[in-house]
Amino acid sequence: MATRITITDSGQTQTLNGPLAPDTPDDSLQRISEVYFAKKTTTDNGTRVSFTKIDSAHAQQDHQNQNQNLPYDSILGKTVYLIIETSNMQTLSIDAVIRPSANTLTDNTETLQLMRFLSPDRYEAQRLFTVQVGNFDALNNNAGSHTHYTNLSDHINKAIIKLQLRPDGRAIFDxxxxRLGENTVNLEVAVERTDNSPCAYKDGQEEVNGAGIFLNDDTGRFRVVNKNIYTIHHGSNAYNTLTETNTGERRRIQKVLNTHSTEVIYFYYDQNDNEHRICSRTKETVTRKRRVNTIPPVAQRGELTQTISFTANRAAGENIDATQLLVYTNGTLGDGATDKWYANQPGTVELVDMDILANAGVGPQIFEAFNYNRDGVIIRYGFQHTRRRSIQPDLFSGFLGALAQFRQEGHSHYIVSQGFSYSDASCYPSAEHVNGEAGDLNLLTTQEDGVNTILTAANFDYDNAVILRNILFNFGFILGRSENFTNTSNASTADNVNTRLPHTTHTATPRHNNHLHIHGFAQISDIYA
Incomplete structure (x- = not known):
């Protein structure tokens, strides 16, 4: 007698004995042929939908690192689709449970309680997932509709479940x-007809009672790891189910904090809800800083742990204000035209390095820091005259989202930054750039090449600068600094009278006529907040 599995009403599985399958195939059988995790893919401007398998046999690639195959398939807390492919089973219901193949996740291999999407915009903890073949509620947008998809007939023999790979509480997630730590856990899926009637599984040649097990061998495993996740949505993404703000708009970004990993993965979901794995960064935890007026005597600064010299940069033409940074155990001294002390403060702050490409060299040229260009999404930015290239992970998610949407709306400008903060959280000579909390961007020009200009120049692209500033605001950069100005020499007529970039405060000391200063970021809510 062959071993078989059945799913109980509680979502657990039992091992029973069943008949051996014969050797003759029969295409008329009611069959569950494949079960796999997937990500949704749309084409034809979001009107056609398909599913891309994600498992060890269909490895995803790390485009940031020469398209190497990722050693995992998904991340604890991430949203995925579970696809059950059938034949001769339209409108029938199927029960599915998901369980770890080893005890490295829950200290056992019992079925997991995970968060299932319920139309139109919420998730509910379930252990037993019951789904009807040919039902497309899992494809609904936040208005509860999927009628915009024109090829649903292609999927009439599929049962589709949308879920998040997490429990319903922070304590259990932690x-x-x-338990998982730096390891990988494989998840497998057991499926069975809800009415307990027999069906065939995979390429089996007889309808049998009991459950079929999938993703439990080397033909394809679903590998899950610990990472921190940011999910970033285009402003027009109708599948964004995040909570609404007091203006009635949905929040655009959510994070899944994971205290057992320092790696952060940024995912962007475009206007048609296609998923883009933008980049990964490693979080560094440093002591918070604040610029203070009084520079302590040497004896009170603590031990000198690092000296960072910018002499070669300045000699090569980089307009860096600091000659050097003297990093002490009690703070950092910025050595420049006027020395400034950045005193250590209680608590820590997490920073990530924005300079992903890390191009070597010194000089006044623009150093390209990142250039993501895949499947209709472009995120490109660089740095000029600065080595302040660290930012808080939350702010980086807003920055990436704003640049992605700006380009998707048809604007081709190269975005160049004059800096955020140094990696130790200081920011000579600024006060507001401490702790990766603020950044400066070159003004946009009609040449779109990233080369800087001033507000009153003939090549200042005011109209697109307004668009970019509004998008940055929508992605969380609430405050800004610029200057009041009038420009009658550029192509725009909107700045012929005294004006200022939106969501900014007039700040002429120090001058803000050659960059946009952004700060006051609206912090991102954790998924369990």
Whole structure:
């Protein structure tokens, strides 16, 4: 007698004995042929939908690192689709449960309680997932509709479940991630007809009672790891189910914090809800800083742990204000035209390095820091006259989202930054740039090449600068600094009278006529907040 599995009403599985399958195939059988995790893919301006398998046999690639195959398939807390492919089973219901193949996640291999999407915009904890073949509620947008998809007939033999790979509470999530650590856990799926009637599984040649097990061998495993996740949505993404703000708009970004990993993965979901794995960054935890007026005597600064010299940069033409940074155990001294002390403060702050490409060299040229260009999404930015290239992970998600949407709306400008903060959280000579909390961007020009200009120049692209500033605001950069100005020499007529870039405060000391200063970021809510 062959071993078989059945799913109980509680979502657990039992091992029973069943008949051996014969050797003759029969295409008329009611069959569950494939079960796999997937990401949704749309084409034809979001009107056609398909699913891309994600498992060890269909490895995803790390485009940031020469398209190497990722050693995992998904991340604890991430949203995925579970696809059950059938034949001769339209409108029938199927029960599915998901369980770890080893005890590295929950200290056992019992079925997992995970968060299932319920139309139009919420998730509910379930252990037993019951789904009807040919039902497309899992494809609904936040208005509860999927009628915009014109090829649903292609999927009439599929049962589709949308879920998040997480429990419903932070405490249990932390327990899972703590057990998992730096390891990988494989998830497998057991499926069975809800009415307990027999069906065939995979290429089996007889309808049998009991459950079929999928993703449990080397033909394809679903590997899950610990990472921190940011999910970033285009402003017109109708599948964004995040909570609404007091203006009635949905929040655009959410994060899944994972205290057992320092790696951060940024995902962007475009206007048609296609998923883009933008980049990964490693979080560094440093002591918070604040610029203070009084520079302590040497004896009170603590031990000198690092000296960072910018002499070669300045000699090559980089307009860096600091000659050097003297990093002490009690703070950092910025050595420049006027020395400034950045005193250590209680608590820590997490920073990530924005300079992903890390191009070597010194000089006044623009150093390209990142250039993502795949499947209709472009995120490109660089740095000029600065080595302040660290930012808080939350702010980086807003920056990436704003640049992605700006380009998707048809604007081709190269975005160039004059700096955020140094990697130790200081920011000579600024006060507001401490702790990766603020950044400066070159003004946009009609040449779109990133080369800087001033507000009153003939090549200042005011109209597109307004668009960019509004998008940055929508992605969380609430405050800004610029100057009041009038420009009658550029192509725009909107700045012929005294004006200022939106969502900014007039600040002429120090001058803000050659850059846009952004700060006051609206912090991102954790998924369990």
């Amino acid at each position: 327990e899972w991630s703590g």
